[in-house]
Amino acid sequence: MTYRDQAPATCPRCNVALDPGERGTLKCPECAGAFATDDIVREMLAELAGVLKHPPELVYGPHAKPGLLTCPRCVALMQSAELFTIAVDRCAVHGTWFDHEELGSALERALLVAEPVKEGMGSAKEAALVGGITLAEIAGIAWLIFLL
Secondary structure: OOOOOOOEEEEOOOOOOEEEEEEHEEEEEOHHHOOOOOHHHHHHHHHHHHOOOOOOOOOEEEOOOOOEOOOOOOOOEEEEEEOOOOEEEEEEOOEEEEOOOOHHHHHHHHHHHOEEEOOOOOOOHHHHHOOOOOOOHHHHHHHHHHHO
């Protein structure tokens, strides 16, 4: 018997085979969506640690809309959730599906709610900009990790 976890993973949007990425990520060649485990997302938040006193916790909140996508790794229907106010689809066992640009947006929002390294900065976003890191670079960190 073959389980879905052993079968090639497919994009929950496009239904095409996902390309494997480093660190256990999966990428869609059609829609540029990506699937990542919670550990991978935590690594990305840790990349922001240079401008943050404390990287924000990875906490998924409830989202009002019902889940409509299936997990690329199993047959389970993913739950809709919010990560830093960005709506995502999450399988509690395998990870989170990020549509194109959702991961970068979530990391940008993480900066808006986090405490900056330097006292007197209005936000971590301001601290990052003063430190020479642009929001585009922060979003790029996330996608670079998927491309490695």
